[in-house]
Structures are given as structure tokens and as C-alpha cells.
Amino acid sequence: MPETPPAPAGADAAAPAPSWTQRLSWVGLAFVPVGLITAFTVHVTTDVASAPLLWVIPLALYLLTFVLVFRDPPLISRESLLFLHLVALVVIAFIALSQTQARQLVRHQLPPASPCSSPRRCWPTARSTRRVPRRAT
Secondary structure (H helix, E strand, C coil), X not given: CCCCXXXXXXXXXXXXXXXXXXXXXXXXXXXXXXXXXXXXXXXXHXXXXXXXXXXXXXXXXXHHHHHHHCCCCCCCCHHHHXXXXXXXXXXXXXXXXXXXXXXXXXXXXXXXXXXXXXXXXXXXXCCCCCCCCCCCC
């Protein structure tokens, strides 16, 4: 395992302390993956399959991403990761927009579900309503 060279003396003293806005943004950004993994785990364990300890699999994958990202020699360079994030964002946006447009096209091309052309003709009138007799107890 290659060793990293020691940091020069006084390097930590020269770096300014992070501001409160930076610290709060780090905390806020940390909530994003935690919220996503919690929502995914709840969905899988309640709606997909109810199996004991099923929540361990998403948690293990989440922790594995920390091991892969924060290892000393990175597997993938930072530039490559930024490019892959951009590609993933474009693909997700394209899928979301195509589904939205498909729904709108289907909604506009299908005939209306109700045979009524106007709501006024569909409302029951006094003549068309039928009273249901009550049962004697």
C-alpha cells in the first residue's frame, strides 16, 4: 500500500476554518442520501416484501458506497464521476419528461370516460332519481 507523504508543517494552520453556512450546507446535503435510503428501505420492506432483516441489504449497499468513495487511491477519478453524474441526471430527466409527455398525449387522445357531453346533462334530476324504500325492522 503506497504511503502518502506527510503534510508540510503549518498547512492546517494556514487553511481558514469553514464558515457556518458551509457547515450547515454539509449537514443539509447529508440529509439527502439518508432520506433516500430511508424512503427506499421503507418502500421495500412494507410494499414489496415483508421479510425479516430485509433492510440490511440497502444499508450494506449504502455503506459500501462510502468505502468505495473514500478509499485512498480512488477507483474512478473525480472528473469521470462528475461526468457520470451529469449523464445520469440527463437520463433521469429525459425519462421523467418522456413519461409526463406520454401521459399528456394519452390524456388528450383518448375519448372522455363519461358519455356526457356537458356536466349539466349528467346531473340527476328530481324525475330521474329513484327513492329506495326503507326496510321495516
